[in-house]
Amino acid sequence: MQTTALRYFLEVARSGSLSKASERLFVAVSAISRQVAKLEDEMGVPLFERRPRGMVLSEAGRLLAAHAHRSLMEQERVTEEIRGLTTESRATIRVASSEGVARDFLPQVFAHFLKSWPAVHFQLDVAAPTEATQHVREGTADIAVCFSVAPEKDVNVHYAQRAPIFALVTQDHPLAKKESVSLADLTPWPLAIYGEGVTVRQLFDISCSLEGLNFEPVFVSNYGGALQSFVQQTQAVTFVGYLTVRSRLQADKMAAIPISNPELHQRTLQVQTMAGRTLPKAVAAFLDLLIAAIHDPSCLE
Secondary structure, three states, X not given: OOHHHHHHHHHHHHHOOHHHHHHHHOOOHHHHHHXXXXXXXXXXXOOEEEEOOEEEEOHHHHHHHHHHHHHHHHHHHHHHHHHHOOOOOOEEEEEEEOHHHOOOHHHHHHHHHHHHOOOEEEEEEEOOHHHHHHHHHHOOOOEEEEEEOOOOOOEEEXXXXXXXXXXXXXXXXXXXXXXXXXXXXXXXXXXXXXXXXXXXHHHHHHHHHHXXXXXXXXXXXXXXXXXXXXXXXXXXXXXEEHHHHOOOOOOOOEEEEEEOOHHHHOOEEEEEEEOOOOOOHHHHHHHHHHHHHHHOHHHHO
């Protein structure tokens, strides 16, 4: 199977049509169609189901796509390492992540890694957890760092740990000195929270439903930084993972309080790569530092 054919095939799979693949690749539709047809002849089975709304991978197509992603990334790895022999290990590390680790934690890890690998470049895409994982599956990201509530297929999970949700308040808030709180304890206070679709909000809604609690948030946003800033200026409460705020609690005069409701302990923080992929040296070294930094912030000092 030729590299060109695999790239065309993967773009059709990603975009869902020959015409969209043509636009993205700047290649004639007829050329892409021929390459896909050749692959199907070679395999002896259809790789796509042709539907009115576009082309969807068949079961055989999904198997080929997984192989193609690994094959092309292995080729890129070898090429990158050969070039690194004469370019002082220059490489680009592509990371996809949940917003919670993108604001402070990952930039800190990037900065520390550059002390040992000064020729490395970083690309960070912030996305919903399912999208971050999909970036890894498709090969558009080397590593995903995201919160998850369910197992993911076709990825290699290098590290996973429970990531319970905390209540975030100012240090002078009446709740700040408590060892833990329940959601019921929060009902007297204004609430700032993520909109629907975010893992924190999903687990919050489940817990409220089980407890029979009803909150009317004063501030809803899809941007965690805005929620935290609002809390700093009010007596409101918001919800965060500890890793999201651990480096700024003292500087921002905030307190993160454990929440006792078990439903808010169901998330895991996962570090993922593509299943079956051999990682380039720079990516593997960064992965080691990343996992160490999750465990122990002092390794970034």
